[in-house]
Amino acid sequence: MSEIQSNENGSDAGKRSPLKWAIGAVMLVGVAAVLYVIVAASFKSSGPANLxxxxxxxxxxxxxxxxxxxxxxxxxxxxxxxxxxxxxxxxxxxxxxxxxxxxxxxxxxxxxxxxxxxxxxxxxxxxxxxxxxxxxxxxxxxxxxxxxxxxxxxxxxxxxxxxxxxxxxxxxxxxxxxxxxxxxxxxxxxxxxxxxxxxxxxxxxxxxxx
The missing domain is CATH 3.40.30.10 (Glutaredoxin)
Known part of the structure; x- marks a missing residue:
């Protein structure tokens, strides 16, 4: 009985693992995008205004x-x-x-x-x-x-x-x-x-x- 439960738990973990990776990947992409915008803005040179x-x-x-x-x-x-x-x-x-x-x-x-x-x-x-x-x-x-x-x-x-x-x-x-x-x-x-x-x-x- 314990062997069957172990297999079931392993199966559930296997199903959840790809989902966790997908969520993690999306979060990393989001963080990278925010950092890119911040860095790009800090290096952007608008130059003097046209008068x-x-x-x-x-x-x-x-x-x-x-x-x-x-x-x-x-x-x-x-x-x-x-x-x-x-x-x-x-x-x-x-x-x-x-x-x-x-x-x-x-x-x-x-x-x-x-x-x-x-x-x-x-x-x-x-x-x-x-x-x-x-x-x-x-x-x-x-x-x-x-x-x-x-x-x-x-x-x-x-x-x-x-x-x-x-x-x-x-x-x-x-x-x-x-x-x-x-x-x-x-x-x-x-x-x-x-x-x-x-x-x-x-x-x-x-x-x-x-």
């Missing part, structure tokens, strides 16, 4: 380089006279605006740059209005910034930064936009409405990048 979609309306003259450009290491000065470079702002989206108090289009667009900075006050966005005015006109620069809070005074009276850009600035105003890695992603010669939907869309696209 040409914002080349319209007030940003119609926007220049979007095919390959991001390196930022110059040129020194300029903050409101206390401390020497700084663009590298000091790495980790933030930087909207660098080269301007002068004697430049009417520069003064026209300045309030829109102030609005842009104010709209993203809690996010890693830095608007850098860099004046090329002479030292003797510092009071005029300070007055312009005071009228356009929360913008701060930055200066390059030597014009060096304008010439160290590649290609160099064509005139004033010139606005150059850098991503969080410190790379030039767009540039606009002349004035624009930096509080416009297309300007905010461009900034938000760069803020979303990691």
């Amino acid at each position: 040409n979609e914002f080349k319209k309306a007030s940003l119609a003259k926007l220049d979007v380089p095919t390959t991001p450009r390196a930022a110059p290491g040129t020194t300029f000065f903050d409101e206390t006279g401390k020497a700084v470079t663009l590298a000091d702002f790495k980790g933030q989206v930087v909207v660098m605006n080269l301007w002068a108090t004697w430049c009417a289009p520069c003064k026209k667009e300045m309030p829109t740059l102030a609005k842009l900075q104010g709209a993203y006050a809690t996010q890693p966005l830095k608007v850098l209005p860099i004046s090329v005015d002479r030292d003797s006109d510092l009071n005029l620069v300070q007055a312009e910034m005071a009228a356009n809070s929360p913008l701060k005074v930055y200066r390059d009276p030597s014009y060096k930064l304008s010439f160290d850009l590649e290609p160099r600035a064509e005139g004033y105003p010139t606005t150059v936009i850098y991503d969080r890695q410190g790379r030039e992603r767009a540039r606009l010669p002349g004035d624009a409405d930096w509080s416009s939907p297309e300007a905010r869309g461009l900034v938000e696209k760069l803020l979303a990048e990691r």
Whole structure:
């Protein structure tokens, strides 16, 4: 009797064994598929976002380089006279605006740059209005910034930064936009409405990048 039971148990085990192998195989395939997706995603390089979609309306003259450009290491000065470079702002989206108090289009667009900075006050966005005015006109620069809070005074009276850009600035105003890695992603010669939907869309696209 015990021999018959043993044979029956062996037969049942033999029937269950292929089923167990099949279930195990399916689970292994599933795990392998999940791991593949995770690994593939980690190595996937999407590259920098295309900003040409914002080349319209007030940003119609926007220049979007095919390959991001390196930022110059040129020194300029903050409101206390401390020497700084663009590298000091790495980790933030930087909207660098080269301007002068004697430049009417520069003064026209300045309030829109102030609005842009104010709209993203809690996010890693830095608007850098860099004046090329002479030292003797510092009071005029300070007055312009005071009228356009929360913008701060930055200066390059030597014009060096304008010439160290590649290609160099064509005139004033010139606005150059850098991503969080410190790379030039767009540039606009002349004035624009930096509080416009297309300007905010461009900034938000760069803020979303990691």
